Amino acid sequence: MAGSQRSGSEVHGGRLTVDLCALAANWRRLADAARGAECGAVIKADAYGTGIGRAGPALRAAGCRTFFVAHLSEGLSARAALPQARIYVLNGLPPGSAPAFAEADLRPVLGSLDELSDWAAFSQGRHAAALHVDTGMNRLGLSVPEALALTGDSRLDGAGIDLVMSHFVSAEQAADPVNARQIADFARVREALPTLKGSLANSSGIFLDGAGHDLVRPGYALFGGNPTPGTENPMRPVVRLEATIVQVRQVEKGMSVGYNGRWTAPGPRRLATLSLGYADGLPRALSGRGHALVGGVPCPILGLVSMDLIILDVTDAPAARRGASAVLIGDGLDVDAVGRAAGTIGYEILTGLGSRYVRDYGG
Numbered sequence: 320m321a322g323s324q325r326s327g328s329e330v331h332g333g334r335l336t337v338d339l340c341a342l343a344a345n346w347r348r349l350a351d352a353a354r355g356a357e358c359g360a361v362i363k364a365d366a367y368g369t370g371i372g373r374a375g376p377a378l379r380a381a382g383c384r385t386f387f388v389a390h391l392s393e394g395l396s397a398r399a400a401l402p403q404a405r406i407y408v409l410n411g412l413p414p415g416s417a418p419a420f421a422e423a424d425l426r427p428v429l430g431s432l433d434e435l436s437d438w439a440a441f442s443q444g445r446h447a448a449a450l451h452v453d454t455g456m457n458r459l460g461l462s463v464p465e466a467l468a469l470t471g472d473s474r475l476d477g478a479g480i481d482l483v484m485s486h487f488v489s490a491e492q493a494a495d496p497v498n499a500r501q502i503a504d505f506a507r508v509r510e511a512l513p514t515l516k517g518s519l520a521n522s523s524g525i526f527l528d529g530a531g532h533d534l535v536r537p538g539y540a541l542f543g544g545n546p547t548p549g550t551e552n553p554m555r556p557v558v559r560l561e562a563t564i565v566q567v568r569q570v571e572k573g574m575s576v577g578y579n580g581r582w583t584a585p586g587p588r589r590l591a592t593l594s595l596g597y598a599d600g601l602p603r604a605l606s607g608r609g610h611a612l613v614g615g616v617p618c619p620i621l622g623l624v625s626m627d628l629i630i631l632d633v634t635d636a637p638a639a640r641r642g643a644s645a646v647l648i649g650d651g652l653d654v655d656a657v658g659r660a661a662g663t664i665g666y667e668i669l670t671g672l673g674s675r676y677v678r679d680y681g682g
């Protein structure tokens with residue numbers, strides 16, 4: 320956290336503030352919504368861009384005991400931050416990696432019969448793992464018939480399988496009939512493997528009926544994303560992104576702005592140049608589409624987002640001046656809205672948050 324010692328004018332770029340209190344409150348909120356199921360936390364992609372070294376311990380202090388990451392390398396970071404926790408690695412067991420998993424006490428989520436056989440042969444019951452069953456994604460996991468045929472298979476004990484899991488295709492679209500099909504298929508798998516605990520729900524899945532099982536796996540909602548799109552966001556915002564105005568300038572009718580002159584002033588305008596760009600994780604797709612808040616006033620992003628700079632129309636924002644802050648995420652401008660403006664989802668905004676920011680951890 321080299322950044323926390325610096326502040327203000329010395330830092331002329333983006334500032335990311337992560338509210339660890341809100342993160343903990345979101346975990347508790349989801350644990351309540353899980354109604355009796357254990358609430359884990361998915362902290363892949365550096366805890367959705369917030370920093371696993373701070374987010375992990377904050378979640379553990381809130382009561383979380385089970386964590387999920389995507390890769391072995393993330394598992395090692397998670398282990399360093401969370402010496403006591405159960406840590407599962409979602410993306411499976413790469414060939415030859417079993418000793419590295421065991422050494423760091425990481426549990427692979429085995430996603431194919433090959434992985435199951437490998438881990439069982441290595442582990443011989445000494446190291447735990449989870450089994451992933453595919454119910455519709457066709458991405459990772461044994462097929463349902465493969466899973467049903469495992470009843471009584473000695474590899475389950477050999478591989479130390481203590482959890483069977485699957486993953487929703489469209490949990491954030493509650494009315495999609497695929498949800499009910501996946502819930503029913505997963506129930507059949509659990510009946511065939513009755514001694515294993517079960518886990519199905521991601522953030523949005525927690526809000527579907529019949530998806531709780533023994534353990535839920537929220538990620539996005541912990542970090543403030545809306546797990547129930549189309550209805551009010553029950554989560555508290557966690558991430559705030561601000562950047563400094565480098566300079567304010569006046570343009571006249573007909574003058575163009577930025578690379579390739581994609582925006583031309585329709586009349587006299589005040590512009591502010593902000594010290595952050597796509598190299599900081601602010602998507603170039605926000606060119607001409609998003610906005611930032613200056614003194615609470617929404618100010619459109621003009622022209623193309625540059626690598627290190629963007630240009631705002633601050634004609635209606637009297638607070639805009641050299642050294643003032645603009646808010647890119649926060650104050651009601653939430654990650655879901657920024658994602659929509661960029662033609663993507665808030666997940667990509669969060670996980671794209673670059674390493675260039677100064678990060679402050681509040682709360």
Ligand SMILES: *Cc1c(COP(=O)(O)O)cnc(C)c1O
Pocket residue numbers: 361363409485486520521522523536537538539540
């Ligand atoms: C990323 C992921 C999650 C968390 O999903 P969110 O929608 O962020 O809550 C849960 N399970 C699996 C398998 C995942 O890959």
